[in-house]
Amino acid sequence: MKKAGKTAVVRALLAWYGRTRRDLPWRRSRDPYGVWVSEIMLQQTQVERVKDFYGRFLDRFPTVAALAAAAEHDVLRLWEGLGYYRRARQLHAAAKTIVADHDGTFPPTVAGLRSLPGIGRYTAGAIASIAFDLPEPIVEANSRRVIARLAGHAAPLGTAAGDEPIWELAAGLVPKQHPGKFNQALMDLGALVCTPEQPLCGVCPVAANCVAKQTGRVAEIPMKAARREAKQVCETAVVVRRAGRVLVVQRGPGEWWEGLWDFPRLPGAARGARRGIERSEVLSGLACGAISRLGTIAHTVTHHRITLDVVSCAAGRSGKAATGRRWVTARALASLAMTSPGRRITRMLG
Ligand code: SF4
Numbered sequence: 001m002k003k004a005g006k007t008a009v010v011r012a013l014l015a016w017y018g019r020t021r022r023d024l025p026w027r028r029s030r031d032p033y034g035v036w037v038s039e040i041m042l043q044q045t046q047v048e049r050v051k052d053f054y055g056r057f058l059d060r061f062p063t064v065a066a067l068a069a070a071a072e073h074d075v076l077r078l079w080e081g082l083g084y085y086r087r088a089r090q091l092h093a094a095a096k097t098i099v100a101d102h103d104g105t106f107p108p109t110v111a112g113l114r115s116l117p118g119i120g121r122y123t124a125g126a127i128a129s130i131a132f133d134l135p136e137p138i139v140e141a142n143s144r145r146v147i148a149r150l151a152g153h154a155a156p157l158g159t160a161a162g163d164e165p166i167w168e169l170a171a172g173l174v175p176k177q178h179p180g181k182f183n184q185a186l187m188d189l190g191a192l193v194c195t196p197e198q199p200l201c202g203v204c205p206v207a208a209n210c211v212a213k214q215t216g217r218v219a220e221i222p223m224k225a226a227r228r229e230a231k232q233v234c235e236t237a238v239v240v241r242r243a244g245r246v247l248v249v250q251r252g253p254g255e256w257w258e259g260l261w262d263f264p265r266l267p268g269a270a271r272g273a274r275r276g277i278e279r280s281e282v283l284s285g286l287a288c289g290a291i292s293r294l295g296t297i298a299h300t301v302t303h304h305r306i307t308l309d310v311v312s313c314a315a316g317r318s319g320k321a322a323t324g325r326r327w328v329t330a331r332a333l334a335s336l337a338m339t340s341p342g343r344r345i346t347r348m349l350g
Contacts, residue, residue: 090118142190152211287316
C-alpha cells in the first residue's frame, strides 16, 4: 500500500473508532495488568463471555501482585468455564515472574513482554501498543482478515509462515500516534464490519483503500485453510460412591485440563465399563458393585469430539485415596476446580 493510502486508512480508522468504539470493561483503563488479563481471556473466547469473567477476575486479583500471591487452585477455580486452562496457569506463572524478576511492573518492551510465560507476539504487541503507546503491530483473527483484504493478500492464513506477510503489512500500517487505538480499531472493524461472511463494505470507513473491494475479491480473501477433521472418541466417566463421598482424580502434567479435577475415566463406551474398571489402575482395587447408567455428555477438546457415557457404582473397600485422588463430599466438589464435563457430571448427581 502506498504512503498516501496508508495515511488515509489510519485517519479513517481512527475517526471511525472515535465514533463507534465498543465500551468494553478492559478499555476503561490502560493499566497493563488489565490489558494483559483481557487479552489472554479473549484468546479463543468470545467478547460477551469474557466480560463477566474479566470483572470477577479483577475483583478477586486486582493487581499483578495479588495474582502472583494466589494459589494456582484458586486461579483455576475462577477460570472454570472459560476453558483452555493453560492460559490461566501461564497467567499465574507470568505474574510470579513479574513480581520476582521485574519488581512487580511489566517490562515496557515487546522483547521483555515476550520473555514472560504465555505472552506471544500478538499479546506482546497488544500490551505494548495499548498500555505503553508503542507503535507495535498486532495480528489476530479479526485484524488478520482486515489487513489481508485491505492489501488484497490472497494466501492461506493462520500459520506462522502464512501470517508473516500480514505482520509486515500490519507493522507498516500502525501509526506512531495512537497505536493502541489504531490496533483496537482494526480488531473492531474485523469484528463488526469486515466480518468473515458478508462483510458490510457499504458502510466500511476504509472501503476506498481496500484492494479486495476495489478488485471484487472480497469473498475470496482470506483463502480458507484446509480444516482438520475432528476425531470421534468414546469414553466412560465413573462416579464411584462411598460413604456419602465420590472419588475424583486430578489431571496430571501433559494431560488435557492439567491440574483440574475430574471423575475417573475409562476408554470406550459404558457397555465395557465392568471390564474397564477391572483393568483400571485407579478403580480395580475398590471392589466396585453394580453399575448404573447416569447419562451421556458430548464435549469437544481440541480436535476430539468425545461422547462421554457416565455411570455410577458403589465402592466396597475403604482405604485412603492415593496422591492425585480424593474422596469428596458434594459440598467439597463445589469448591474444586473441575473440568467442564466433570462439572456437568456433578450437576447430574443432584
Ligand atoms: S471494504 Fe469490505 S472487505 Fe474491505 S476492509 Fe472494508 S469491509 Fe473489509
